């Protein structure tokens with residue numbers, strides 16, 4: 001593992017946020033450093049990922065046996081599953097976004113790659129479908145060459161194909177950088193033909209081969225012991241696992257900040273031929289999405305004190321649309337979060353442990369205490385909060401939203417909440 005645990009700072013120390021005396025002393029922040037040199041983080045700077053180093057340390061402190069099964073219901077770029085593999089533990093990771101699942105696949109199978117896919121077959125240009133989503137950024141000839149690659153990769157399958165796909169993600173992102181703005185989760189599309197990016201075939205092929213070589217060299221840093229890793233594209237609200245089947249949950253729920261994880265990956269999804277501009281299914285299903293859908297029917301009165309207080313603050317906020325659109329988004333998020341906690345509790349063993357990395361945020365001037373909400377909702381589902389360790393967040397994506405800057409905000413923390421399954425079956429609330 002690269003770096004020393006003390007190389008990251010950020011632990012809050014002021015009295016108002018200091019953890020109670022009984023909690024374990026923590027120094028390592030879960031926040032991924034700006035440049036985490038171990039493995040995938042600097043190759044695919046997935047903005048919401050937590051640090052590999054932190055995940056390894058956390059697993060080392062939670063695990064009780066070599067047969068523990070680790071689970072991440074919001075696995076993202078697969079930091080949890082890579083860390084479990086580092087410890088030789090079996091693991092399962094699910095995420096609704098197929099792009100991040102491919103990254104997670106690569107992280108665990110990189111050691112099996114013998115040689116890279118060095119070029120697509122020497123066939124004539126692949127015909128480009130008129131509705132190919134890559135045409136939002138690339139000229140038809142450049143799109144055609146990318147399609148020659150995706151076709152060739154689908155024929156080889158396995159880890160070498162996964163490596164080729166991740167290389168394509170990085171090349172497409174690199175050549176379309178001019179469409180990015182200050183908000184890394186939003187990417188423009190070409191509005192005229194002249195804006196489309198054209199890269200000569202030879203140069204494009206060289207970039208794709210070069211990316212594969214770079215990734216192969218760099219990913220070795222994560223270390224690869226053998227362990228079973230199961231990765232699936234699935235929802236945390238409907239987990240494809242049997243009851244009582246996982247021992248450790250190490251995860252980070254999607255933020256409640258209206259960041260659109262699907263839009264952030266629009267170009268990588270386009271490489272996979274998924275067009276989020278025409279098909280809104282993925283955007284609508286992701287937690288924290290800005291698109292609304294019918295709720296599950298869970299009564300609002302079933303939430304704990306923290307969630308109920310937030311609902312009331314948003315409902316009564318003076319700003320336009322707070323009591324309408326924003327309230328609906330919040331209720332949808334809480335519905336998804338609590339359905340996910342129901343599912344996580346179902347698949348956890350009666351002695352399971354859980355570590356949640358949860359980021360607070362602000363909705364206008366309202367402090368969204370998401371860590372408190374998660375702790376409280378988990379405690380009503382049979383979990384006991386063992387520890388709450390807040391770390392101050394200094395780089396916030398929502399700070400880039402100028403409209404949001406109109407409201408006064410306090411500090412934002414990312415909190416590591418550790419929980420254990422309660423044994424006494426009392427069901428009593430334990431968070432203060």
Ligand SMILES: C[S@@+](CC[C@H](N)C(=O)[O-])C[C@H]1O[C@@H](n2cnc3c(N)ncnc32)[C@H](O)[C@@H]1O
Pocket residue numbers: 046048049050051073074075076077078079080094095096097100234235236237251252253254255261285286287288
């Ligand atoms: C905070 S990120 C997790 C990052 C991860 N810990 C890492 O290191 O890369 C939250 C993830 O939840 C995923 N997600 C959102 N809604 C989901 C759902 N209903 N089911 C499963 N995953 C979902 C997003 O695609 C995103 O990858």
